[in-house]
Amino acid sequence: MSSLKEVTDANFEQEVLSSGKTVIVDFWAEWCGPCRRVGPILEQIAVENSDKIEVVKLNVDDNPQTAAKYHITSIPAMKVYQGGEVVKSVIGAKPKPALESELAAFLA
């Protein structure tokens, strides 16, 4: 089981858009194999950088409104939110070093 908080259509505004922190949202689904691979990597990144970022998950099947709003057409998709805006998108499962370098600006 994932240790990451699940956000929903209902609380996305409050948990992500209005958050004072940098929030990385992992858009995922149960049936997506690559999502299951990248999940544990994101958990590690979340733990190792807990002072700088928060990582949450959004199940695209259960929360279609948010997935549609952010034009998710490929998962896993990881979007970085600051002050309610998407400041970075990463698409596709990547090894930890690759993800870390993509997200480097937010982990430093």
Next chain:
Amino acid sequence: MNQMIIIGSGPAGYTAAIYAARAGLAPLVIASSVEVGGELMNTTEVENFPGFPEGIMGPELMEKMQAQAERFDATVIYEDVTSVDLSGEVKKVTLGSGEVHEALSVIVATGSAYRKLGIEHEDRLSGYGISWCATCDGAFFRKHEIAVVGGGDSAMEEANFLTRFADKVYLIHRRDTFRASKIMQDRSKENPKIEILYNSEVSAIHGDTQLSGLTLRDTLTGEERELEVTGLFVAIGNDPRVHLFHGQLDLTVEGTIAVDGRSSKTNLEGVFAAGDVIDPTYRQAVTAAASGTVAALDAEHYLASLPEALLQQATGAVDEGSAPASGSTLDPDGELVSLSDARS
């Protein structure tokens, strides 16, 4: 040091692991961090793997292969190989974590990677309408009109799968005949949601933040037309994944790793290759599995020819990569010894 390292975790890698593990070689399988199980992880129903008369889901088949390898003492780690040094008697494999693993033999089963169209905007719109994985992304195209490009079994499978979601799927193919198997072709031709566009190729991709359409060129007349689609699934084949081995392993003109005849022997002693990375032609789960078997048997034979003193160093598969940071490890009697002692 390990007796054997297997790089890759598709049917070739896992079958090699099953054979090697049953031979008591305790292989270390480096399965990658995000592509564990290989290409079949992205497929749905596999209907042509013998022994499963009702078909089996690709991911389930791969989990079973992994379980079978682990049952016989193969160790599977979810890491990526970043470089290899295969020249000497002792092969060195470096992981993304920086760890270096050594082995007396290496089986390369790295498979192949999706081929790109090589058209402007393809990378920029990847994940924004352009996809290589229908099972991953198909559900986002409910009620959309989308396209699949390709003419092989994977293109047919994707097109059929995508009709579960999309209202219309255009199947774009360069020629007027498909290389896909007859049963897959028939399914596509009979599917009322699929429209096949023969003698067509994608010449341009359009879209600002999302894919909005394609320009298609008629391969016979050169005439161009626009096609409005919100999704494009690319299934035009794969290229062998050989970048780690450039300058060390000989390649064929097709870009696959060159092996000696029907064996798995590469140009380097103790290095074997199996599966799609050596196969430009067949590329099936079953042929990859068979190829993995060949590699395991070849490697076993090679290991048996090595001097006893060298094998002694590897027996028990003392693995410095995962050894405690103190530089110590447990010897077979359970006593803590220093690594340098264990290797002497």
